[in-house]
Amino acid sequence: MxxxxxxxxxxxxxxxxxxxxxxxxxxxxxxxxxxxxxxxxxxxxxxxxxxxxxxxxxxxxxxxxxxxxxxxxxxxxxxxxxxxxxxxxxxxxxxxxxxxxxxxxxxxxxxxxxxxxxxxxxxxxxxxxxxxxxxxxxxxxxxxxxxxxxxxxxxxxxxxxxxxxxxxxxxxxxxxxxxxxxxxxxxxxxxxxxxxxxxxxxxxxxxxxxxxxxxxxxxxxxxxxxxxxxxxxxxxxxxxxxxxxxxxxxxxxxxxxxxxxxxxxxxxxxxxxxxxxxxxxxxxxxVQPYVIVLAAATMILGNLGALRQRNIKRLFAYSSVAQAGYILVPFVSNSTQVFELIWFYLLAYIVMNIGAFACLQTLTRDAGSNDVSIFRGLFSRSPWLASAMTIFLLSLAGIPATAGFAGKFGIFMGALGPEPGHYVLAGIMMLMTLVSYVYYFNIIGLMFFRSGGTGGRRISIAPSIGAVLVFCAIATIGLGIMPNIALDFFFGQFDVNEFFMNTGHNH
Missing domain, CATH: 1.20.58 (Methane Monooxygenase Hydroxylase; Chain G, domain 1)
Known part of the structure; x- marks a missing residue:
């Protein structure tokens, strides 16, 4: 050249x-x-x-x-x-x-x-x-x-x-x-x-x-x-x-x-x-049956694996596996909706998961441990940190008025939308979402209804962590209440047909 x-x-x-x-x-x-x-x-x-x-x-x-x-x-x-x-x-x-x-x-x-x-x-x-x-x-x-x-x-x-x-x-x-x-x-x-x-x-x-x-x-x-x-x-x-x-x-x-x-x-x-x-x-x-089995197995093994974890980082690893299963569901429909569903859910996943890791980083550093017990009595030691972590956990669980719910609802309806609807896969997704409540709400219970923790001392939050927590919490709630903000931006700026259009070879 x-x-x-x-x-x-x-x-x-x-x-x-x-x-x-x-x-x-x-x-x-x-x-x-x-x-x-x-x-x-x-x-x-x-x-x-x-x-x-x-x-x-x-x-x-x-x-x-x-x-x-x-x-x-x-x-x-x-x-x-x-x-x-x-x-x-x-x-x-x-x-x-x-x-x-x-x-x-x-x-x-x-x-x-x-x-x-x-x-x-x-x-x-x-x-x-x-x-x-x-x-x-x-x-x-x-x-x-x-x-x-x-x-x-x-x-x-x-x-x-x-x-x-x-x-x-x-x-x-x-x-x-x-x-x-x-x-x-x-x-x-x-x-x-x-x-x-x-x-x-x-x-x-x-x-x-x-x-x-x-x-x-x-x-x-x-x-x-x-x-x-x-x-x-x-x-x-x-x-x-x-x-x-x-x-x-x-x-x-x-x-x-x-x-x-x-x-x-x-x-x-x-x-x-x-x-x-x-x-x-x-x-x-x-190949749809294979993708369906893969998505279902990922949701099931991810959520069931998380139930047994005491190490909080391993728990979030299995949670991440389960989230990958949810994101695989739109691949089954083979419709143009796959782009917006995956894009929106990944956006929601970024803000709620990084927010959760910001809380984990502060807690593990303060306690010197990765055991889930570090959340015991967190609300009494740091109400703001406990409140932020609750928002992220509720979103990961898919509770209404959070970004996670908006993303999962879109994926769930997308699985039912095209004919024939994938009712079994949608049912597994709903069931595994309910299973995830066990380990997410266990952490919330430890924060608000258990005493103990690291000697009851207050937890200081670094400015950079605080900035991440504030942004992610606002984004998680904002995308949950008004998901159209992100979706209107997506549809206003992007044309899905461009994905299949070749300008270089004029196909």
């Missing part, structure tokens, strides 16, 4: 990615030359500023038409803009959590944490804008490799080392399976660009190899199911969540999971949307 061709591209549409890349590079250089005992606090503010500027660029691009560069491997469309907003919002809130994380083991590596966090975020953003299997995989690996290091960043902690090892092993297996499935798609079509793949799959000769196409779907879907911690590929999550620092756990629970659903939507839906399965029936219709 010559210089004229490079200069002809509209590089401005990659401003958010360039911002994150530039800040991550700058932080790594500065950290290299800073003294060992020098405070890394300035690096935090630079990282926060970089994420904020990247978010500003995304909002500035909202009115930009669908644009693709680099032979349609990078796309700026409704999908990329909508999900980058979620990624950057989650990233900003997690960085505020990290500002107050004071474990001694992390102090020495705080500089590494910031730029590794930004490179992981960059990988997720690349996935949101990718329209090619190669760039999708590069983004996925950039996110994964950075996450592996973040999970084990407390090098002197045995649990942190264990979590990193298990994460690397399970992640490597998932990557291999995903790549194996992608290789079949490339072998069948001879293309890596997703739009070229879609067009090639319409050719009659490929109908003779429909079995291989179904096999490729299962391989890629199973590999990506590891990434979102869907059952039965979720067993790494409790150990990794327990061993990783809480800001990293929050990142894996929210930002990394959002990225997993991004690649599922971008790759699975776009690639197989018009593909024919065995006997020439639509492939996505034929």
């Amino acid at each position: 010559d210089t004229d061709a490079l200069l002809s591209y509209n590089w401005a549409i990659m401003a958010p990615e360039f911002t994150i890349l530039g800040v991550a590079t700058l932080l790594s250089v500065l950290d290299l030359f800073m003294g060992k005992n020098t405070s890394r606090r300035p690096l935090l503010w630079m990282a926060l500023a970089g994420v904020a500027v990247a978010m500003a660029f995304v909002f500035a691009e909202l009115d930009t038409d669908v644009t693709s560069i680099l032979h349609d491997t990078y796309r700026l469309d409704f999908f990329s803009k909508a999900f980058k907003i979620l990624l950057l919002l989650g990233g900003f809130l997690v960085l505020l959590l990290a500002a107050d994380y004071r474990k001694k083991e992390l102090q020495e590596y705080r500089g590494e944490f910031y730029y590794l966090f930004l490179t992981a975020l960059l990988g997720a953003m690349i996935m949101a804008s990718s329209a090619d299997m190669i760039t999708l995989f590069v983004g996925l690996e950039l996110l994964s490799l950075s996450s592996y290091i973040l999970a084990g960043i407390r090098k002197k902690s045995g649990k942190s080392n264990e979590s990193a090892f298990k994460y690397v092993v399970s992640g490597g297996i998932a990557t291999a399976i995903t790549l194996f499935g992608m290789s079949y798609i490339f072998g069948l079509t001879g293309q890596t660009n997703l739009f070229d793949v879609v067009e090639t799959l319409q050719e009659p000769v490929l109908l003779e190899h429909s079995f291989l196409l179904v096999f490729a779907f299962f391989m890629t879907f199973i590999g990506l199911s590891f990434k979102i911690a869907a059952a039965p590929f979720h067993m790494w999550a409790p150990d990794v969540y327990e061993g990783a620092p809480i800001p990293v756990t929050a990142f894996l629970s929210v930002v990394s999971k959002t990225a997993g659903f991004i690649i599922l939507l971008r790759f699975i839906l776009l690639t197989f949307i018009a593909a024919a399965g065995i006997d020439r029936d639509p492939l996505l219709v034929q």
Whole structure:
């Protein structure tokens, strides 16, 4: 590619990615030359500023038409803009959590944490804008490799080392399976660009190899199911969540999971949307039973697993597994509603889950324990912290007037909407939501109706944690009472048809 061709591209549409890349590079250089005992606090503010500027660029691009560069491997469309907003919002809130994380083991590596966090975020953003299997995989690996290091960043902690090892092993297996499935798609079509793949799959000769196409779907879907911690590929999550620092756990629970659903939507839906399965029936219709079983198993195992947990981080790991099951339900309907349902629920999940982790970080630091008993008598020691945690738990449980209820209600009605309605799956979703009340309301009961805790002493809340709690609590209640605010923004700015429109090749 010559210089004229490079200069002809509209590089401005990659401003958010360039911002994150530039800040991550700058932080790594500065950290290299800073003294060992020098405070890394300035690096935090630079990282926060970089994420904020990247978010500003995304909002500035909202009115930009669908644009693709680099032979349609990078796309700026409704999908990329909508999900980058979620990624950057989650990233900003997690960085505020990290500002107050004071474990001694992390102090020495705080500089590494910031730029590794930004490179992981960059990988997720690349996935949101990718329209090619190669760039999708590069983004996925950039996110994964950075996450592996973040999970084990407390090098002197045995649990942190264990979590990193298990994460690397399970992640490597998932990557291999995903790549194996992608290789079949490339072998069948001879293309890596997703739009070229879609067009090639319409050719009659490929109908003779429909079995291989179904096999490729299962391989890629199973590999990506590891990434979102869907059952039965979720067993790494409790150990990794327990061993990783809480800001990293929050990142894996929210930002990394959002990225997993991004690649599922971008790759699975776009690639197989018009593909024919065995006997020439639509492939996505034929594989519905598998997706239904996967979603149901994820909801059931996640919620039942959480019932037995005393370690609060492991409890939230299983809760995160169950939430992944809820988000998988819209994939069954194969309607255009899948985008708005998943986007809204991920938005709700970001604010309620990061808010909950902000409370956990404050409590675990104060008590020096991860046992669920740290919530005993919390209301008497810190009424504001107990009230905020109650809001987040009620939202995670799906109680009305919270963001979690609005998201679950939309998913539930979406499962019943298309003909034939998926009544069994909707019933399992409702039943498992009721089961989740047991462990969520147990924590609320400990906070308000049990005495004890850490000697009855008051709990101080750091300013950065306070900011996260206030924002997340207001957003959780606001999205629950007025979900139309977010949905009107979604429909006002984004056109779902853009997702399937190829500007680069004029298909």
